Amino acid sequence: MTDRITRDDVAHVADLARLTLADDELDAFTGQLAAVLDHAADLDALDLDDVPPTAHPLPLRNVLRPDVVGETSDRAEVLAAAPSVEAEQFRVPPVLGEAP
Amino acid sequence: MSEQAPEIVPGWETVIGLEVHAELATATKLFSGAPNRFGGEPNTNVDPVSLGLPGSLPVLNEQAVELAIRVGLALHCRVQPSVFARKNYFYPDMPKDFQISQYDLPINEEGWLELPDGRRVGIERAHLEEDTGKSTHVGGGGRIHEAGHSLVDYNRAGVPLIEIVGAPDLRSAEDARAYVSELRSILVSIGASDGKMEEGSMRVDCNVSVRPVGQAEFGTRCEIKNINSLRSLGRAIAYEARRQVDLVTSGERVEQQTRHWNEDEGRTHKLRSKEEAYDYRYFPEPDLVPVEPSDEWIGAVRDALPMLPRERRHRLAEVAGVDTSAAALTVERGMDDLAVDAIAAGADAARVLVHVENNLADGVGALDAAAFAALMAMEVGGDLTATQAKTVLAALVADGGDPAAVAASLGFEAMDSGELEAIVDGIIAENPDDWAAFTSGDEKERKKKSGFFVGQVMKATGGQADGRAVNEVLARRAAG
Numbered sequence: 411m412t413d414r415i416t417r418d419d420v421a422h423v424a425d426l427a428r429l430t431l432a433d434d435e436l437d438a439f440t441g442q443l444a445a446v447l448d449h450a451a452d453l454d455a456l457d458l459d460d461v462p463p464t465a466h467p468l469p470l471r472n473v474l475r476p477d478v479v480g481e482t483s484d485r486a487e488v489l490a491a492a493p494s495v496e497a498e499q500f501r502v503p504p505v506l507g508e509a510p
Numbered sequence: 511m512s513e514q515a516p517e518i519v520p521g522w523e524t525v526i527g528l529e530v531h532a533e534l535a536t537a538t539k540l541f542s543g544a545p546n547r548f549g550g551e552p553n554t555n556v557d558p559v560s561l562g563l564p565g566s567l568p569v570l571n572e573q574a575v576e577l578a579i580r581v582g583l584a585l586h587c588r589v590q591p592s593v594f595a596r597k598n599y600f601y602p603d604m605p606k607d608f609q610i611s612q613y614d615l616p617i618n619e620e621g622w623l624e625l626p627d628g629r630r631v632g633i634e635r636a637h638l639e640e641d642t643g644k645s646t647h648v649g650g651g652g653r654i655h656e657a658g659h660s661l662v663d664y665n666r667a668g669v670p671l672i673e674i675v676g677a678p679d680l681r682s683a684e685d686a687r688a689y690v691s692e693l694r695s696i697l698v699s700i701g702a703s704d705g706k707m708e709e710g711s712m713r714v715d716c717n718v719s720v721r722p723v724g725q726a727e728f729g730t731r732c733e734i735k736n737i738n739s740l741r742s743l744g745r746a747i748a749y750e751a752r753r754q755v756d757l758v759t760s761g762e763r764v765e766q767q768t769r770h771w772n773e774d775e776g777r778t779h780k781l782r783s784k785e786e787a788y789d790y791r792y793f794p795e796p797d798l799v800p801v802e803p804s805d806e807w808i809g810a811v812r813d814a815l816p817m818l819p820r821e822r823r824h825r826l827a828e829v830a831g832v833d834t835s836a837a838a839l840t841v842e843r844g845m846d847d848l849a850v851d852a853i854a855a856g857a858d859a860a861r862v863l864v865h866v867e868n869n870l871a872d873g874v875g876a877l878d879a880a881a882f883a884a885l886m887a888m889e890v891g892g893d894l895t896a897t898q899a900k901t902v903l904a905a906l907v908a909d910g911g912d913p914a915a916v917a918a919s920l921g922f923e924a925m926d927s928g929e930l931e932a933i934v935d936g937i938i939a940e941n942p943d944d945w946a947a948f949t950s951g952d953e954k955e956r957k958k959k960s961g962f963f964v965g966q967v968m969k970a971t972g973g974q975a976d977g978r979a980v981n982e983v984l985a986r987r988a989a990g
Binding site for chain 2: 422426428465466468470471472473474475476477478479480481482483485488489496497498499500501502503504
């Protein structure tokens with residue numbers, strides 16, 4: 411295991427993802443995530459100075475659709491999939507704070 | 511920017527930067543064909559993409575990009591290749607648990623906006639992103655912190671937004687209101703947004719800090735959310751500036767926070783501190799490819815832009831020989847074409863602006879520039895009094911027509927000067943004591959009696975006399 415990622419980093423990421431991890435899980439995932447990062451770090455072995463950065467692997471630009479109204483979903487069907495519904499809306503637990 | 515902004519607290523300068531979100535006026539959402547429509551039954555303008563259903567994929571709306579380019583050009587930004595990014599956070603109004611936005615490569619960067627008085631405010635960026643759903647807090651009287659549960663409507667989720675980030679160049683609540691008002695006028699004039707703050711299609715987040723006048727460094731800022739009107743914006747800034755000055759002057763520090771404006775209580779309260787700030791973990795959105803509008807596309811959008819409010823102010827200011835501030839209200843009311851044409855047709859510029867500002871509040875109706883110019887000529891030439899001109903103007907707005915004919919039909923005929931002099935002489939003769947007071951040399955008495963004589967002449971002529979002409983006759987008679 412390398413020091414690419416610490417146990418605290420993994421605990422923080424788990425917290426952001428709303429996951430509760432036991433101590434042994436934290437240890438296990440720290441090792442696994444470090445291995446993933448090691449794999450990605452193989453790129454460091456290559457000389458990439460002349461390669462421009464890219465945001466996407468495909469050589470595509472400007473994939474656009476016309477601004478034309480399409481089909482909408484059936485509300486009854488959509489709401490039937492929700493755990494809780496009230497007044498034709500999704501009912502969720504109280505949320506502290508406000509949307510970022 | 512501002513050199514002498516009014517101080518909210520004497521000795522302290524308020525520094526303000528605004529982030530404005532405006533919903534773009536497209537037919538459909540940013541990444542799918544669900545309708546972009548305000549109101550409507552909850553959860554009816556939705557599809558798999560706006561609901562974030564697994565397996566659904568976003569496809570970018572061409573018209574949203576076009577409108578974003580319009581905004582960028584109207585704000586004098588550099589329009590550039592851009593990339594979408596995922597902004598990750600958990601909140602029930604984002605069904606995917608991330609919002610697609612733009613981060614390090616926004617579509618528009620580095621522009622400016624000019625206020626009516628000519629000062630310029632920097633624009634840091636104007637980028638595309640999707641709107642969230644709308645949650646309603648139930649229980650606890652609608653207060654977020656006391657709510658029992660929340661209801662979510664995804665009609666708004668995925669509606670295209672342009673987020674316009676202004677530089678911290680504003681120095682007063684008045685500046686901030688003028689900036690938002692100008693931005694709204696620009697967005698509406700280019701057809702990018704309806705700019706309705708009351709429907710939430712334009713929303714303002716406000717960064718405020720304070721510093722002693724003369725200090726170069728900025729103070730620690732707070733971001734204020736939930737500002738729903740221009741009035742709230744001004745109130746929130748004034749409250750927040752005082753709160754921060756009170757903290758500093760009592761030996762405490764301003765903590766970097768996000769704060770919530772409460773309109774009913776007239777105060778802000780803390781939502782979260784810097785330590786509690788969200789960790790968004792932005793990364794490039796793998797389901798969308800970069801957007802690189804061609805020079806041809808950008809050029810075509812530029813060529814099709816209408817005349818912007820700033821250009822309209824400068825045009826009217828030049829034609830009317832006034833400064834751009836004095837031209838602002840006429841432009842804001844959309845009557846500058848009429849004013850410019852009337853002035854070009856020979857109308858007196860000052861009278862045109864006075865009538866537009868005071869007597870055309872409800873629109874121009876059937877009034878055209880030539881008739882307006884002819885009416886102004888009649889007023890300036892003394893054929894009509896200012897009051898009669900106003901009445902004729904109202905008739906022209908209602909029914910159109912020729913101002914001379916309308917004036918005649920209303921019985922407004924210029925009184926011939928001999929006729930007026932005879933009436934004035936008669937009234938002087940009937941009121942010797944008042945005339946003695948008028949000519950006594952006491953300035954106060956003269957003013958008082960001038961009002962009396964004009965009133966008597968108006969009574970005698972059924973309001974047809976021109977007050978200015980009456981005063982001229984009185985002055986001539988008094989001079990002997």
